[in-house]
Amino acid sequence: MSGIVNVKCVREDGKEFLLGTDSAWRILSDGLEGIDYPKISVYSEKSAVKDGALLTGMRIDDRSIQIKAKTVLTKLNAVLRREAISFFRPKMKYRIVITYQGETRWIDGVIEGFSCPSQNIHMPMKLTVKFYCEDTHLKSVDNFGQNIASITPRFAFPYIQTNKIKIVAESFNFSKTVTINNDGDAEVMPVIRINFKGSCSNPVIKKNDAYVRVLGNFVSGDLLIIDCESYRITKNGENWIHHIDRTSSFTDIRLDVGDSNISFGADTGDSNMAVYVYFNKRYLGM
Structure with missing residues (x-):
């Protein structure tokens, strides 16, 4: 990834948590997954009269978005870890606002997985958060009234x-x-x-x-x-x-x-x- 990459997580109570270029949590080079083309499910049944099959339907699937990040200020590891664990709560809804390659788009989701393991306090702290999104598409920030x-x-x-x-x-x-x-x-x-x-x-x-x-x-x-x-x-x-x-x-x-x-x-x-x-x-x- 190049340029400014930020992911702002907005919890349903209005509180925010930022990961990326402008944050103390920097997203890893391979740490942003699920924002590209969605998966497609194709349904078919075997043809009784000819080779091959018959297409019976297709759909765009729901998606998961995963962010992996690490701290850049190790002296703040303890504070940053407490803030992260406190912010990412199950059974709460989140709006994930993604800025990537000059574009900003968003999607709503819930916590599917979270990890911020304890480790050497003098080493960069790592964080992984995964959101389940029932929608199939990312949305524009502007609503074009x-x-x-x-x-x-x-x-x-x-x-x-x-x-x-x-x-x-x-x-x-x-x-x-x-x-x-x-x-x-x-x-x-x-x-x-x-x-x-x-x-x-x-x-x-x-x-x-x-x-x-x-x-x-x-x-x-x-x-x-x-x-x-x-x-x-x-x-x-x-x-x-x-x-x-x-x-x-x-x-x-x-x-x-x-x-x-x-x-x-x-x-x-x-x-x-x-x-x-x-x-x-x-x-x-x-």
Whole structure:
């Protein structure tokens, strides 16, 4: 490994532990495993009428990430060892944030194994931690929020006009549609945040012929969140899933690799909707 290599482990209670170039625990040259291409399971059955087999299915498997590191300040061995043993606890969830070759991505996991053996106190202390991750992909740090109803800028100020031709300084997205590009390695499920600036009834989010429609009346200051990944809808922080139109489909609002056209509307008051689409890109590895 070359360059800056850091792994920040963020425990579910908010506490952090850093391993790598910027830490007292340096990752070994062969000490970062499981961040490359995931394993793939292929299923088949023998053909009864011809040579070979028939492909019946395939899937991307879950993964394990293992980090091996050693101390660079042996006089702090005792302190560093106590901190490490105290931090890495079973039955707690962790977010593993990996910076490698200029890219930073993350994945959630739990402790699958941990080791920090006692040894000569004058020698570098070694640590091994292994996380089990049920997800198949690493995710981008940025969530790429985009306002569908945003104002589209036309030019920057100061601007000097040298003729009498009419120009447009800015324009609203009256089509209420935005093309979102997902240049990751897999489709993603977005989180849609709608801020209401006035009265509105029965707002809807669309992708092609699919949609998620929420039945109800909204007023200025209301906040509606549609989480397509966890199949949750909240209004001002309260569960609102029972207000969903039964013909709605969360899964069909996914953002495919490439371009997806997302739009919004409402029975009344769609001009009072400020709609933001958030998503984390998903990658097969680093």
